[in-house]
Amino acid sequence: MSKRIEADDVDIYYGKFKAVEGVTMTIEPRSVTAFIGPSGCGKTTFLRSINRMHEVIPGAYVDGKITLDGDNIYDPGVDPVTVRGLVGMVFQRPNPFPTMSIRDNVLAGYKINGRRLAKSDADDLVERSLRGANLWEEVKDRLDRPGSGLSGGQQQRLCIARTVAVNPKVILMDEPCSALDPISTLAIEDLIRELKEDYTIVIVTHNMQQAARVSDVTAFFNIEGTGKPGKLIEMGPTEKIFSTPDVRATEDYITGRFG
Amino acid sequence: MAAPEVVAPPLVAADDSRGRFGDSFFRTLTLAAGILIFGILALVSLYLIIESLAAITASPDKLSSGQPFWAYVAPIALGTLMCATIAIVLSTPVSIAVALFISHYAPARVSKPVGYVIDILAAIPSVVFGAWGMTTFGPGLVPFYTWLSQVCAPIPGLNQVFGTASTTGRTLLTASIVLAIMILPIITSQCREIFIQTPRLHEEAALALGSTKWDMIKATVFPFARNGIVSAVMLGLGRALGETMAVTLVLAPGILTANLIGVGNMTIPAEIALNYPEAFGMRQSELIAAGLILFVITLGVNMIARWIVSRYAEFSGAN
Numbered sequence: 001m002s003k004r005i006e007a008d009d010v011d012i013y014y015g016k017f018k019a020v021e022g023v024t025m026t027i028e029p030r031s032v033t034a035f036i037g038p039s040g041c042g043k044t045t046f047l048r049s050i051n052r053m054h055e056v057i058p059g060a061y062v063d064g065k066i067t068l069d070g071d072n073i074y075d076p077g078v079d080p081v082t083v084r085g086l087v088g089m090v091f092q093r094p095n096p097f098p099t100m101s102i103r104d105n106v107l108a109g110y111k112i113n114g115r116r117l118a119k120s121d122a123d124d125l126v127e128r129s130l131r132g133a134n135l136w137e138e139v140k141d142r143l144d145r146p147g148s149g150l151s152g153g154q155q156q157r158l159c160i161a162r163t164v165a166v167n168p169k170v171i172l173m174d175e176p177c178s179a180l181d182p183i184s185t186l187a188i189e190d191l192i193r194e195l196k197e198d199y200t201i202v203i204v205t206h207n208m209q210q211a212a213r214v215s216d217v218t219a220f221f222n223i224e225g226t227g228k229p230g231k232l233i234e235m236g237p238t239e240k241i242f243s244t245p246d247v248r249a250t251e252d253y254i255t256g257r258f259g
Numbered sequence: 260m261a262a263p264e265v266v267a268p269p270l271v272a273a274d275d276s277r278g279r280f281g282d283s284f285f286r287t288l289t290l291a292a293g294i295l296i297f298g299i300l301a302l303v304s305l306y307l308i309i310e311s312l313a314a315i316t317a318s319p320d321k322l323s324s325g326q327p328f329w330a331y332v333a334p335i336a337l338g339t340l341m342c343a344t345i346a347i348v349l350s351t352p353v354s355i356a357v358a359l360f361i362s363h364y365a366p367a368r369v370s371k372p373v374g375y376v377i378d379i380l381a382a383i384p385s386v387v388f389g390a391w392g393m394t395t396f397g398p399g400l401v402p403f404y405t406w407l408s409q410v411c412a413p414i415p416g417l418n419q420v421f422g423t424a425s426t427t428g429r430t431l432l433t434a435s436i437v438l439a440i441m442i443l444p445i446i447t448s449q450c451r452e453i454f455i456q457t458p459r460l461h462e463e464a465a466l467a468l469g470s471t472k473w474d475m476i477k478a479t480v481f482p483f484a485r486n487g488i489v490s491a492v493m494l495g496l497g498r499a500l501g502e503t504m505a506v507t508l509v510l511a512p513g514i515l516t517a518n519l520i521g522v523g524n525m526t527i528p529a530e531i532a533l534n535y536p537e538a539f540g541m542r543q544s545e546l547i548a549a550g551l552i553l554f555v556i557t558l559g560v561n562m563i564a565r566w567i568v569s570r571y572a573e574f575s576g577a578n
Contacts, residue, residue: 053467058367085469095460099482109468112478159464166468 002029002200003069003086003169005050010064011229012045012054019045021229023064025219032192032201034211034238037221038253042230043204046221047172050202051087052080068169085109088168092175094155096147096162103143105158106130109166125165133161134191153184160191171195173203177210189214208254212242220250304554311548314541323542332527332549334515339526339553342431342506343499345519346438351492354443358450363476374451381444389508392437397428397509400436404428404520422518429511432519434526437505442495449494453487454480486568493564500557503528527553 005027012020020042027033035043048054049062052073065072073083096105106126110117117125126143130136135157139150147158156176163171173192177185192214195201205211211218219235234247245251252258315328324331357377361370404424411421457480465475481488506529513523531546538546 051467053463056463056466081469081471084467089463089467091460091464091467093460095458095464097461097464097479097482099485108465108478109470112465112468112470112474114474162464162468 002198004029005170005200005202006067006070007046007050008065008067010046010049010062010066012042012049012062013060014057015059017227018229020049021231023232025232025235027200027202028217029200030196030198031216032196032203032214033217033219034215035202035204035219035221036206036208036211036253037230037233038223038258039206040226040230041221041223043219043221044174045230046232047174047202047204048089050170050172051089052083053089055080085166086168087170087172088163088166090156090159090163090171090173090176093179094152094159096150096155096158098146098148100147101144102139102147102150102158105147106161106165108162129161129165130158132164132195133157134187134194135161151184153180153187156180156184156188157191160188160195164195168199170200170202173201175204175206178206185210208242212238218242220245220247220253222249222253307547307551307554311544311551314544314548317541317544321541322545328545328548331545332552335525335527335530335549336552336556337515338431338524339500339528340556341519341524342435342438342510342526343496345432345435346442346499347492347496349436350439350442350446350495353439354446354491354495355450355488357443358447358454359476359480361447361451362454363472363480374448377444377447380440381448385441385502385504386508388437388441389505392433392505392509393429396437397430397433399428400433401426401428404430404432407520419517421520422516423521425511425520425522427511429509430520430522431510431524434506434509435519437509438499438502441502441505442498445498446491446495449491450484450488453484453491457483489564489567493561496560497557500553500560501528503532507532 007023007025010020010023011018023046035047037043045054050066050073052062054060054062062074064074066074068083068086072078073087096102097108100108100111103126104111106129107117107122110122110125127136127140130139135154138154139158147155150158156179160171160176177188180188189210192201192203196216203211203215215238217235218238218241220233220241221230222233223230234241234245234250236245241250242254245254314322317328319325319327319330322328322331357373361374361377365373401424404421407421408424411417461479461483462475465478466472470478506526510524510526510529511522512525512529512533515525516523527549531550534542535546
């Protein structure tokens with residue numbers, strides 16, 4: 001169900017500006033990998049290149065190779081649409097479709113792509129996905145209400161349900177809790193621990209405690225200065241990165257000396 | 260060095276007017292502007308009703324057509340609606356496609372010039388469109404109308420709509436096409452503005468679910484823009500209903516007919532424009548009454564648009 005991600009010497013550009021340089025890493029299936037680092041270090045940019053969302057921005061492109069279980073997603077013959085079906089994404093701000101009901105939001109991946117579902121299958125999928133996102137009990141009586149009427153934390157879980165519903169192999173999360181209160185954040189973190197049973201999860205976070213709480217592996221990105229590209233500095237088991245990192249900059253960042 | 264002593268202003272100022280004047284001034288100003296709109300609308304309605312009462316209540320033999328007023332106004336009201344509806348039907352899909360091209364498909368160096376050209380289209384005076392439609396475009400369509408009439412002749416229904424072709428091309432369909440071109444920039448520029456405002460967050464959400472660009476547009480851009488598209492179309496429809504000069508020049512007036520490519524049909528604005536200069540007494544009242552009917556139609560169209568927009572308020576992008 002989940003897939004291994006391997007990046008090999010990946011450079012990422014916005015037009016002429018090189019935002020990320022020389023990232024090589026392996027992300028294991030059924031694990032949570034956290035990307036940490038100061039603002040502008042390229043962690044979100046790298047995350048968005050794993051499902052080919054980076055190139056949505058005009059002029060942006062990726063140079064290098066990223067593979068899912070050995071298949072290069074940047075192969076010229078690969079349709080980005082297919083990649084995005086395999087690699088789901090949860091965004092920084094909860095973004096359920098405001099014009100759709102809660103039910104339709106969960107089914108959005110199917111509806112948008114024009115795939116037909118029998119009503120009973122759709123009902124099953126909605127319940128399964130919402131249960132998977134720990135949201136079912138809270139919304140089961142108002143599935144036909146707009147998704148935008150939910151609280152921020154509920155909306156974010158709805159977005160996770162929507163992502164899970166299309167049955168991806170990998171789920172990317174771009175600071176999924178940064179717009180949420182502590183209670184909602186804990187609910188999402190519990191959910192992430194459950195989801196890693198089935199998916200490869202990569203999460204970008206500015207919250208060090210969050211990285212320590214949910215991730216198995218932590219990757220630290222850093223930037224030398226403004227206008228310089230971001231680089232992967234160090235990657236390893238989360239306990240090691242947070243206790244005895246190899247690189248001085250990692251330790252400085254984690255102990256709060258900068259960033 | 261002693262810090263300069265900061266004196267807090269007293270809670271109740273001696274003269275209670277600091278900044279307050281500006282507030283009350285602008286409140287009054289905006290209130291007055293709001294009232295003015297209502298005032299003008301009320302006065303226009305009042306004028307139209309008073310001036311047209313004579314014609315509406317007059318006995319048929321006093322009227323120019325020798326028929327009751329309603330029998331006179333119904334065909335030209337229908338003609339107006341037909342003309343405007345066809346224009347909207349032709350113009351809306353093209354406008355939405357052009358707006359979408361500019362906002363989502365064209366690279367920046369192409370979309371800018373296309374946008375300018377569309378805007379320039381809006382700056383062409385309607386009399387120019389009218390003259391072009393009458394002397395060039397209409398006659399140019401005659402061979403097409405003749406062909407259409409022959410093709411449709413054996414098909415019941417269609418042979419009513421595309422019946423005997425006019426020899427001048429100055430038909431209702433020609434007028435509608437000219438109107439469609441005239442309202443194209445209005446709808447296009449409105450739609451473009453709205454399409455651009457689609458939240459990036461929602462577009463990316465759709466793309467991240469594995470949708471193609473077109474699917475993404477159907478799922479996020481159109482629902483988000485729905486109210487705006489309705490308003491844009493209504494704006495265009497308002498222009499099409501009220502457009503006088505172009506229709507007056509293009510359309511060779513005649514009696515109401517379903518045949519869009521033959522001689523016949525008339526719209527209220529063109530009827531008024533053609534006849535008002537020589538009208539007096541009862542005839543003038545008749546024309547003003549026709550104007551009142553047009554006013555009611557446009558008002559009705561706008562209210563329907565409002566109703567459509569409000570029906571979807573809860574599921575709109577606004578919350």
